[in-house]
Amino acid sequence: MTIKYSAAALSLALLFSPLSHADSTVPYVNEYLPDIAEKNTAVAERFVHFFEPVAGQAEWIKNYGTTTPARLVTAGENEQNYLVFQGCKPHDCNTQSYLVLYNPKSEQFEAGALRTDTMNDQGALTETKIKWLGEANDSLTQVMWDEFTPSE
Numbered sequence: 001m002t003i004k005y006s007a008a009a010l011s012l013a014l015l016f017s018p019l020s021h022a023d024s025t026v027p028y029v030n031e032y033l034p035d036i037a038e039k040n041t042a043v044a045e046r047f048v049h050f051f052e053p054v055a056g057q058a059e060w061i062k063n064y065g066t067t068t069p070a071r072l073v074t075a076g077e078n079e080q081n082y083l084v085f086q087g088c089k090p091h092d093c094n095t096q097s098y099l100v101l102y103n104p105k106s107e108q109f110e111a112g113a114l115r116t117d118t119m120n121d122q123g124a125l126t127e128t129k130i131k132w133l134g135e136a137n138d139s140l141t142q143v144m145w146d147e148f149t150p151s152e
Contacts, residue, residue, distance in 0.1 A: 026081050026104050029072050033085045034064045042107070050100065050109040054131050058089065058096055058114055065098070066090050073101075075139040081105070082140075084147055094119065099147050100133075101140055111136035113144055 028036050037044035051061045065087035073082050081104060088097035100112035111134040118127040136144065 026072055026083070028070050028083055028102075028104065030069045032067050032069055033087065034067060036070075037064070043102075046107075046109055047100070050112060050133065051098070051114070053133060054114045057116070057131070058098070060089050060096075061087070061098060061114070066093060070102070073143055075101075075143045076137070077139075082110070082143070084143070086147065097148075099144055101143065110134050111140040111144060113148065115148055 033043075033047070037047060047064075048062055051058075055061065066089075067085065067087040070083040070085055073084055074080065075082055083102040083104060084099065085102060086097065086099050089095060094117060096114070096116050098112060098114050100109050102108070103110050111132075113133060114131045116129045116131075117125055118129075120126050130148070132141070132144075
């Protein structure tokens with residue numbers, strides 16, 4: 001009887017331990033990028049540096065824009081954790097947005113994209129341009145594409 005109780009207790013302990021929930025060990029999940037950058041200036045500096053190649057096309061990015069909370073995704077053969085941060089041009093989300101993948105292990109922004117959509121006078125999409133940034137391998141590019149074009 002003691003052995004069964006110990007095994008059950010061990011199972012419950014493992015079930016509710018932080019080791020059994022990968023999400024709980026990754027910092028910044030469900031947090032907003034501007035809030036993170038305010039607390040961690042290194043993140044803010046890395047973000048600005050990462051988006052330097054497109055800063056002239058989207059000056060609003062340096063202030064993060066209108067953002068969504070970070071989401072945890074895994075990608076690649078090693079199933080590496082990444083945080084997906086997304087933002088868009090304030091008061092004009094339909095025309096410009098970004099997406100960036102942050103590696104919490106290396107504390108670096110590794111891949112991202114700036115999306116610019118052009119609309120006609122009736123509001124219909126006429127052109128989409130995506131500027132890829134960073135070191136995106138096939139699996140990271142697929143993650144970003146899936147985030148930019150969510151299934152309905």
